[in-house]
Amino acid sequence: MENLKASEAQRVIFATVGRLGVETVGLEASLGRVLAEDILANRDLPPFDVSAMDGFALRAADSIGAPVTLAVTEDINAGDLPQRAVNSGQCARIMTGAPMPPGADGVIKVEDTDEPVPGSVELKVAIAVGNFVRPRGESMHLGDRVLDAGTTITPGVVGVLATVKATRFAVYRRPRVAILSTGDELEGLNDPVDPNKIPDSNTYALMAQLQALGIEPVILGIARDDQVELESYLQRGLQFDVLLVSGGSSAGVRDYVRSSIEKLGVDIKFWRVATRPGHPLAFGVTDTTVFFGLPGYPVSSMVCMEQFVIPALRRMMGEQHPYRRTLNARLASAFATNPGRTEFVRVQLTQQNGEFVARPTGSQSSVVLLSMAKADGFMVVPAACPGLAAGDQVTVQLFDSAAWQDHMGFEE
Amino acid sequence: MENLKASEAQRVIFATVGRLGVETVGLEASLGRVLAEDILANRDLPPFDVSAMDGFALRAADSIGAPVTLAVTEDINAGDLPQRAVNSGQCARIMTGAPMPPGADGVIKVEDTDEPVPGSVELKVAIAVGNFVRPRGESMHLGDRVLDAGTTITPGVVGVLATVKATRFAVYRRPRVAILSTGDELEGLNDPVDPNKIPDSNTYALMAQLQALGIEPVILGIARDDQVELESYLQRGLQFDVLLVSGGSSAGVRDYVRSSIEKLGVDIKFWRVATRPGHPLAFGVTDTTVFFGLPGYPVSSMVCMEQFVIPALRRMMGEQHPYRRTLNARLASAFATNPGRTEFVRVQLTQQNGEFVARPTGSQSSVVLLSMAKADGFMVVPAACPGLAAGDQVTVQLFDSAAWQDHMGFEE
Known part of the structure; x- marks a missing residue:
């Protein structure tokens, strides 16, 4: 197939490339990964009815006809357990997040009260039952599925995982990716400047595009226009989940790459796409490796990476949203x-x-x-x-x- | 100052928080950092006039009146140096990126030619001078400033850095950030489940928000509602560039944090902002540390982090664009x-x-x-x-x- 439209090329790629396997990670190393298991709530949250404000817990019926004055039975802070029930005519001073004492059914916020004498409080307004009370299980109930397999782990998701104390869990594996550049004209990053050569920028731009996905690639180096050398590099690259070969911009090298890669068992699905930049994009697979042949021009290489390789890598990592916004x-x-x-x-x-x-x-x-x-x-x-x-x-x-x-x- | 609007709070923060110092990183570890030096081109690129296509390099004047036939003097691949000049009536087979031979002033692409007999080529169309020639220095000239200090290092920028062979360069330092949670009601991630407590999710949501910026924070733990314990934690936290304290949602703890942090020398600039969620946000500084007191509620904490802390951290790291799109x-x-x-x-x-x-x-x-x-x-x-x-x-x-x-x- 030649000169596929972008969407056709993506269809061929997605028909071929699937999710990789699953591995276990700790919460601290999970940002950006994709959950491979459902996550359940490990308790009710809040674990009991709690106050949503700093104020006083009381029987709402006692506030009818405010102003009225109630006796303060105790102070309940977040983290405390109430020591006494609240009876009619009583209330407990309560802090945000603290458990409601037995008998109380509402909270009046501190701003709506006065404390003319220690031990008693004057309510300036009446409140309804349930006022400023967060009922047990409002956020989640024990056993609720709080996160579905397939969820991308963002900071908010990390917060939810910490809430249910999921310290280790299953995520999709990230691909191991190798990058190979090809061409006699290329000069390596650490080689001295040769005025007759072109610096190899593709290896590093591709590296950075992968790093932005959380993938630390292996850089194989630069294969010269020599079939034996090229095949030895390609053989090493085919030990990875994904092999990216950039360059082969001259007809000679292009032919080497094509013949070598097919000789090494890669089933090539297409060689060209109808995009600009990015015309010469190759895609193929073995049983264990996905191969992309990227154009040699720096921008073309980055564009093909964005349009075709990154969606494929995201699919391999279990992402449900492979495309850029x-x-x-x-x-x-x-x-x-x-x-x-x-x-x-x-x-x-x-x-x-x-x-x-x-x-x-x-x-x-x-x-x-x-x-x-x-x-x-x-x-x-x-x-x-x-x-x-x-x-x-x-x-x-x-x-x-x-x-x-x-x-x-x-x-x- | 109380109940600042978001923009007023940001103005106070930005008036106080500046760029951190500079450090040197290698290209492989530079993604997401901000350049602290201008980057200059280390040569002309391309280093000579090169062909932009696979085809034949010739004197454009020879193509007038096409079809015409020219003799092929040599094959020039990318990475080769031309061995011969092209005289009138001659041409050289040339690959994309290969240097133009002396005498030639244009390239005809291979699709516009025929090769009826080996050693000669028939031009089917006439070409203009400069056709498919990329002149020396088209991409950059020796000494050009290709990247300005202050540039955020994206994959495209990594490509440019590799092009000029900038293997190590100056970037702004990332802040060292400590996270402290406070409150007797909190249960640590690795503690057993206590039905009377609330899991500490803030520490990990904040951790992930920092990791998304490339910052690996130090997690100090949970300070109980005890002034001595709290001060010992705060003292440790004030050894970092940035100290984030979340919680203190009960009035008692809030008072502890406020009195302790001021006692430890933090100049508090404001205690409240007029946003929802996020009301109780504190901001202060010492000579060496920026302090943020974040609300205890999980969403409020993340919102304040997004609206106030992240822009400040990005400013510290030298970013010119602190705000989310x-x-x-x-x-x-x-x-x-x-x-x-x-x-x-x-x-x-x-x-x-x-x-x-x-x-x-x-x-x-x-x-x-x-x-x-x-x-x-x-x-x-x-x-x-x-x-x-x-x-x-x-x-x-x-x-x-x-x-x-x-x-x-x-x-x-």
Whole structure:
């Protein structure tokens, strides 16, 4: 299959790539993972009726006809157990979160009382039964399923896990990923500068894209344009769950990669996608490894990673939401399109009159990584789009790491 | 100062909290950090004029009147150096990224040629001077400032750093943060279940919020409602860059924290903010430590962390964009407000007809952390808002970790 649309390529990938296995992690190391088991409540919470305010626990009927004065039986702090029942004409001083004493059925907040003499309190208003009482089990009941398998562990989820004291639990495994660059023209990061070579940036941009997913990849290095050397690298890479090979931008290397990877048992599903940048994207599998052949141009490599590899990796890790969030924006200035392939244009986003405004970040050349570094997301131009005018509504796919802004962004 | 608006509280915080110092990191460990130095290009890139396509390098003048046939002098691959000049009537087979041979001033792509006999090539079309040639220095020139100090290191920035072979560089230091919970009613994560206690979830939710910023906090534990014990914990906490104390929800503990923290030399700038949840938020400083007193209720604690602590931490780490991204959405159903304080309502976002739709996630009680776990962001309700109807436009502040969706979200 050649020149697949992005969605077709994703369909082929998702039909092939499934969730990895399960492992156990501790709560402290669980952020960003996906639960592989349901999590149940281990008790009622709150464990008893508690006060929702600092004030006085009483029988609500006693407050009818306020102002009235009640005798204070005891002080109950959060963490205390009440020592006495509250009878008619009595109340207990109670702190937020403290258990209600027997007999009391409501709480009056301290601001609605006066204490003219020690040991007694004057209620300035009447209260209803249940006032400022949080009933036992309001947050959760013993045995409730509080989190479903498949839930992504965000800070809020960590809070819930701590609440039910889930200290260790099952999550989907993260893939082990290897990165290989190819090409005689490439210079390694730690090699001295050779004016005739091109620095290998892809390895590190891909590394960082993986790190942003919580995956620490293994960097295999640079395979030269030599079939024996390349095959030895590929063999090592096929021991991982995922092998990313970037480059092979020259026809010679491309042929080496293709013939070598098929010789090593990879079932190639497609070699090209109809996107710009990102034309030469290969995808294949063995029984144990998923292979992606990424373009050699720096921006193309990062775009293919975003559009195809990251959704696949997220699926492998059990994520239910593989795609980046998209939003609508107005285009700041006219943009000449090049119909025929879905185009991913690097843009910066600002806000104006409650709308997002998308502005392309300079040169869209596939080699100009600077424009990628400056972008907040990709403006996605449909393949059939004949051209875009200033003010046109466009779809922008956000990058996660740029989801911050310099203004608070809301009215108080 | 009491009951500050969120923006006033942030102004006080930002007037007090500055960038931390600088440290050196390696490229592999730099994702998410902020550059503390400008980064310059270490060479011209590309280092020479190169071909942008697989094809033939020639004198463009020779293509006039195509079809014409030229003799092939040599094959130039990426990483090779040309061995011969191209004279009139000649061309060199050239691969993408390979250096242009002397004499050639344009490239014709292989698809626009035929090779009827070995050693010669027929051009099917004429080309212009510069066709498919990427001039030396197109991406960057030696000495260009390619990245400014203050740039957040995203995957694209890692790619640029690798391109200029910046293997180690200066970034702003991350704060060392300690977390302390307080209250007799709290049960530690590893304690056995006591039906009379409340599990301490705040420590772990805050931990995860910090981990999401790349900060691995130190967990001090739970201080009981005892002034001596509390002061010993606070003293330890004041050895960190930032001390977060959660709880003290009962009046007794609140008083202990306040008197102890001031006794230990913390200059308290404010004790309350006019937000809901999050009323009792304290902020103060010593010469070396920033102190935040967070509410004890789980959701209130996370909201204050999002609105006040995280922007401060990001500022300390050198970030220029301290705030979460906001966007406009339509409210799915009427929402009764409680005017007087800015309210942060947990919502899920969906998309409908190109607009975001915000739907509150069940109970907005400050103790119901589940609704936080399910949310994509906060709907921010202005303090003066008398109420919201279905379809009203509202501002939603996104959480980062939820910036994913289950559909591709764009048209091809």
